[in-house]
Amino acid sequence: MTRLSLFNSPLLLGFDQFERTLDRISKNSAEGYPPYNIEQVGGNGLRITLAVAGFSRETLEVQTEDRQLVIRGRQEEDQARVYLHRGIAARQFQRSFVLAEGIEVAGATLDNGLLCIDLIRPTVETKVRTIEIGSGTGRNAALQLKSAGTREDAEADAAEGLGKRR
Known part of the structure; x- marks a missing residue:
């Protein structure tokens, strides 16, 4: 099946990077664990909140890699416990978010099974440049x-x- 490109127009030059980013995002959106929210905080802040019940600070890792925010979680099986029913997932995960140019990670907190990652979005300055003919x-x-x-x-x-x- 042939994929239709959004940026195939000759009027849209140099948008190859955006197309690759959209492909990467669509592949990551197929993953459903752990669930997350993205909210705007203040004028130039963002917060990503992931539901990571059962994970501790030691079993979570938050990194930025090549303009991507990568969150990894690993849980080790507790051999001393015998489960009659297991409804809480105890699996490893990796969740990635593509960061726009200039977005910085301000910090991360874990509270009551929610991992909150705060991001700062820089204010965009409009630049006008006149090209001499x-x-x-x-x-x-x-x-x-x-x-x-x-x-x-x-x-x-x-x-x-x-x-x-x-």
């Missing part, structure tokens, strides 16, 4: 401008190139 011979002048060290050097090179052609 120069005159030249099209693509050749643009390549010279790009490869030149300074704007003055590029303008001089472009003017010199125009002079040679006349």
Whole structure:
């Protein structure tokens, strides 16, 4: 079965990274354990809360790896206990969350079977940049401008190139 790409349009250049991230997210969303909530805290904070009943601080691990938040839990089987019914899962897990650029992990707490991980989202500054439109011979002048060290050097090179052609 062929997968339809959301970013297949020629107008969307450079979005390959987003497509790979969406693929990774869709693979991780198939896992259902442990259940979690994501909530907004304050103006620029996020909190991920995972239900990890039966786990202690020693059996949980929270790491950031390559712009991913990875939470791992491992429980060892207690051989001294004999269960007549076992409804609480005692299994290892790994849950991953893709972090946007600039998001930092502020801390993690474990309280009453809930692991809370606080994240800080940086405030985004809007940047406006005006691109000067120069005159030249099209693509050749643009390549010279790009490869030149300074704007003055590029303008001089472009003017010199125009002079040679006349």
